[in-house]
Structure formats: C-alpha cells, structure tokens
Amino acid sequence: MGLSFKALHASDSLSRNTLRWSKALTTLCNPGEGVLVGEWTYPSAMAAMYPVSVTPVPVALDSEGIRSDDLNKVLSEWDHVDRGMPRPHVLYIVPVGQNPTGAVRSSLSFLFFLELTGVLADYGS
Numbered sequence: 001m002g003l004s005f006k007a008l009h010a011s012d013s014l015s016r017n018t019l020r021w022s023k024a025l026t027t028l029c030n031p032g033e034g035v036l037v038g039e040w041t042y043p044s045a046m047a048a049m050y051p052v053s054v055t056p057v058p059v060a061l062d063s064e065g066i067r068s069d070d071l072n073k074v075l076s077e078w079d080h081v082d083r084g085m086p087r088p089h090v091l092y093i094v095p096v097g098q099n100p101t102g103a104v105r106s107s108l109s110f111l112f113f114l115e116l117t118g119v120l121a122d123y124g125s
Helices: 002-028 043-047 068-076 109-122
Strands: 034-038 055-059
Touching: 002 043, 055 068
Parallel strands: 034 055
Antiparallel strands: none
C-alpha cells in the first residue's frame, strides 16, 4: 500500500508542476506568441506550450545553460513577419540542474543574470 501511495504522490507532484507551468503560460502569453527556451528543454515544459498555442523559440546552450550572446542574437535579428509572431517576452530558464542537460550556472551566475537582464531590457522584455 505504501508503494502505491508514493507512486501516486510522485505522479501528482509532476502533474501539479505541469499545471502550474500551463497556468503561467496562459497568464504571460497570448495564443500565437513564443517563449524563449534552451535548445534542449524539458519535454514536458515544451509540450505544455502546444495546447495554448504558444511556440518554443530555441536559444543555444553552453555547459552552464542559455547563452546570453545567442539570446541577444535571436532577439536582435527577430523579424515578426518571417517568424509569424511578435518578439517573445517570456524566457523559460532553469539555472540549476537544467533538464535534460544537467547544466548548472557557476558561482559567477549573478553576473550572468545581470547580463541577461540587460539583454532583455534592450528589447522591452
């Protein structure tokens, strides 16, 4: 009986995370918009975007996660006509234990987040 409860509990926890992410998507995005994600992103997080008509927009990763230089490139070269949607204003990021790569930001992550904030501010995100 205890094993069934643990399995049910783990499954319920996973479902709640996906539900919370889905609610965040519907709160932050309109149908037809995009969300910036690492080129390798947790499949469940990506799958949650499709029912609400939100498109994942990949950004290159390095050994520590999303690369700010590629994020800047994606945003600066954005053409809403070619892409068929406005420039994304939501970024899905996992700074510790990025799934599925396992990337973890170094102790200099504070500097990365300052740089990231600057990149996003340049584009009104």
